[in-house]
């Protein structure tokens with residue numbers, strides 16, 4: 001197991017739609033284990049494979065950040081099949097460290113996905129879980145939370161990032 005480098009805003013791999021996972025093989029299991037280590041080390045509540053440079057439709061969520069093992073969810077080829085309501089809350093991203101902004105997301109979403117054994121599953125997420133599901137699925141589609149911002153808020157974040165990038169601190 002290993003902690004992998006997390007790619008940041010500006011990396012092309014974050015902007016490419018990720019490819020569906022084909023075989024759930026030993027290589028994929030190793031990637032999953034490494035992503036779990038990486039997410040806990042960050043620390044974060046969610047991580048998509050393209051954040052570690054792998055353009056595949058795989059994402060993890062653990063709202064307990066490793067405190068309760070049963071809260072670790074591995075989603076392979078996830079799809080949102082239903083969503084309800086709307087909540088506006090602060091949100092951040094490991095690929096855009098130290099920035100948070102308010103984003104509107106569905107209150108409840110139902111995901112269809114394969115678990116790490118390749119079994120077909122469905123899961124309803126509510127509140128923070130629904131937000132994390134939407135955020136990580138966005139990653140797999142090449143979308144970042146800043147894309148949901150408008151006007152002044154968006155300009156402010158992008159300006160700060162480009163300043164950091166120019167000074168070599170990104």
Ligand code: NI
Nearest residue numbers: 092093094095
């Ligand atoms: Ni993120």
